[in-house]
Amino acid sequence: MTIGVVIGESRPTDVTAQSSKPLSVGEYVIIDSQDGQILGLVEKSIISSEALTDVRNFDEAVESKEVADINSRDKNYKVKIGILGFLDKLQNGQMVLPAVPPLPGTSILEATQKDLGAIFGPITEEWIRIGSLLRNSSIEAKINVNKMVSRHLAILAMTGMGKSNLVSLIARHVSSLNGTLIIFDYHNDYENLDVPKINYMLAKINPRLLPSDKLAEVIELRENADKQQRALRESLTEAVKQSKDFWQALEESTASFGRTVKGYADSASRVLDKIDDAKHRFSDILDPDCGDPVDLIKEGRVNVLNISELSERQANAGLSYYLQELLQHRKDAVWERKGKTSSKRNNKFLAPIFVIIEEAHVFIPKGEHTDTKYWASKVAREGRKFGIGLGVVSQRPRNIDPNVLSQMGSLAIMKIVQDDDQQQIASAAESLSKDLLSQLSSLNIGDAVLIGQWVNLPSIVHVDEVKSKKSGSDLNAVSEWNQTDKFKQVAKESTESMIQKDLLLD
Numbered sequence: 001m002t003i004g005v006v007i008g009e010s011r012p013t014d015v016t017a018q019s020s021k022p023l024s025v026g027e028y029v030i031i032d033s034q035d036g037q038i039l040g041l042v043e044k045s046i047i048s049s050e051a052l053t054d055v056r057n058f059d060e061a062v063e064s065k066e067v068a069d070i071n072s073r074d075k076n077y078k079v080k081i082g083i084l085g086f087l088d089k090l091q092n093g094q095m096v097l098p099a100v101p102p103l104p105g106t107s108i109l110e111a112t113q114k115d116l117g118a119i120f121g122p123i124t125e126e127w128i129r130i131g132s133l134l135r136n137s138s139i140e141a142k143i144n145v146n147k148m149v150s151r152h153l154a155i156l157a158m159t160g161m162g163k164s165n166l167v168s169l170i171a172r173h174v175s176s177l178n179g180t181l182i183i184f185d186y187h188n189d190y191e192n193l194d195v196p197k198i199n200y201m202l203a204k205i206n207p208r209l210l211p212s213d214k215l216a217e218v219i220e221l222r223e224n225a226d227k228q229q230r231a232l233r234e235s236l237t238e239a240v241k242q243s244k245d246f247w248q249a250l251e252e253s254t255a256s257f258g259r260t261v262k263g264y265a266d267s268a269s270r271v272l273d274k275i276d277d278a279k280h281r282f283s284d285i286l287d288p289d290c291g292d293p294v295d296l297i298k299e300g301r302v303n304v305l306n307i308s309e310l311s312e313r314q315a316n317a318g319l320s321y322y323l324q325e326l327l328q329h330r331k332d333a334v335w336e337r338k339g340k341t342s343s344k345r346n347n348k349f350l351a352p353i354f355v356i357i358e359e360a361h362v363f364i365p366k367g368e369h370t371d372t373k374y375w376a377s378k379v380a381r382e383g384r385k386f387g388i389g390l391g392v393v394s395q396r397p398r399n400i401d402p403n404v405l406s407q408m409g410s411l412a413i414m415k416i417v418q419d420d421d422q423q424q425i426a427s428a429a430e431s432l433s434k435d436l437l438s439q440l441s442s443l444n445i446g447d448a449v450l451i452g453q454w455v456n457l458p459s460i461v462h463v464d465e466v467k468s469k470k471s472g473s474d475l476n477a478v479s480e481w482n483q484t485d486k487f488k489q490v491a492k493e494s495t496e497s498m499i500q501k502d503l504l505l506d
């Protein structure tokens with residue numbers, strides 16, 4: 001159906017058109033050019049009224065409105081359309097721009113399912129549905145899972161805009177494809193994730209497997225307490241690591257170090273206090289008898305590792321351990337498959353895995369070293385070769401390490417209003433045009449700009465809501481206060497009636 005006509009000057013990159021009705025920014029249209037059909041994206045949409053132009057006062061505005069209302073030709077709908085490429089080429093995954101601009105007078109057509117389906121929702125197994133195009137809502141929006149895993153992903157948005165909903169949706173699809181997904185859940189957001197055969201667990205740290213500087217972080221020794229750090233380092237011997245009762249052996253070894261090395265009695269005693277404290281406070285997490293925590297992760301499942309009980313330093317030590325081990329497992333598996341080595345240990349992960357780090361700005365911060373950052377950037381660099389994908393989720397993109405962010409080949413960006421967040425994203429993602437960037441502050445909950453390797457074309461979509469996901473929704477303080485008040489009232493009344501009964505019985 002013809003909805004407009006190209007007017008004025010046109011270029012190979014954009015045209016201006018007069019349309020028969022208002023068109024939305026972000027809507028796809030077809031430019032029926034002399035060289036073939038071209039896909040276009042509405043970048044600017046202007047509506048003007050002949051009668052209501054140059055109005056000088058309120059009375060004149062009211063009179064002009066009456067004139068405008070009866071004149072069907074009064075409104076003028078003008079759009080600027082960006083050219084994305086020839087439609088048939090885009091349907092085959094190629095972007096080819098016209099050499100000659102579409103001639104003025106060329107028809108603008110409504111884009112149909114037939115036109116857009118092959119571009120935004122290809123029907124092959126690796127393409128999974130995550131929603132529909134925001135402005136052409138009958139068109140499915142899909143993402144390519146293979147590209148997501150091999151080229152990494154960043155999900156960036158202000159708080160409450162739908163990041164964990166998108167992660168939950170991805171988890172569902174990965175689960176239905178029998179893939180292995182590992183989510184490091186910092187706020188216990190995924191406890192109620194409704195995915196078949198989910199493997200939900202408390203992330204554990206086995207202190208036997210840690211080097212002394214990492215153990216020092218986990219038991220919360222101060223970073224600049226050099227003497228305590230040394231006391232721990234010297235006490236954490238191979239014999240202690242191998243002993244039956246790890247904590248007892250470590251305590252004995254530390255006590256002995258304090259007795260025998262001159263000037264270290266106080267430091268050793270402080271370390272002993274810290275060990276005792278950590279042993280009791282973190283007994284669920286610090287487990288010398290849990291074996292290798294990576295063994296708790298199951299292949300072919302969605303694994304949610306709850307790290308909400310861990311302090312930031314502990315979570316960092318835990319996460320870097322997991323990332324390092326997961327990368328090594330995948331390297332072993334790939335090398336073994338190529339016949340280059342025969343690994344001594346059982347290769348747990350025979351197929352690619354995808355790891356999602358929530359609150360990435362905490363663990364992969366800008367301008368600061370963390371072990372997780374080191375391993376995350378290694379995974380980002382080497383993951384493609386070894387089949388380990390990284391997904392970073394954050395509400396503060398400006399605080400994520402730009403090197404790691406720029407290695408995320410695919411992005412889902414939801415509403416973001418802060419200018420420095422937008423700038424950080426723009427410099428990390430080449431394919432984020434100025435027009436798309438300007439859309440970010442006007443998106444609603446669940447709307448996302450998708451760019452990068454996992455889509456054929458940058459697009460603005462509305463992500464499907466995962467209805468059964470209970471977590472993440474805002475607390476309803478008013479209703480909870482109300483409930484609590486009612487409970488208190490009921491409790492008070494029943495206590496009063498019991499007192500009455502007691503008095504009567506007396």
Ligand SMILES: Nc1ncnc2c1ncn2[C@@H]1O[C@H](COP(=O)(O)OP(=O)(O)OP(=O)(O)O)[C@@H](O)[C@H]1O
Binds near residue numbers: 159162189445463465
């Ligand atoms: N695609 C969507 N469509 C409709 N509602 C949505 C969509 N995505 C999320 N919501 C709603 O928005 C709320 C917040 O979503 P979600 O927890 O996913 O946001 P978030 O960005 O992860 O928040 P936080 O930063 O606090 O973790 C939820 O109540 C959820 O139901």
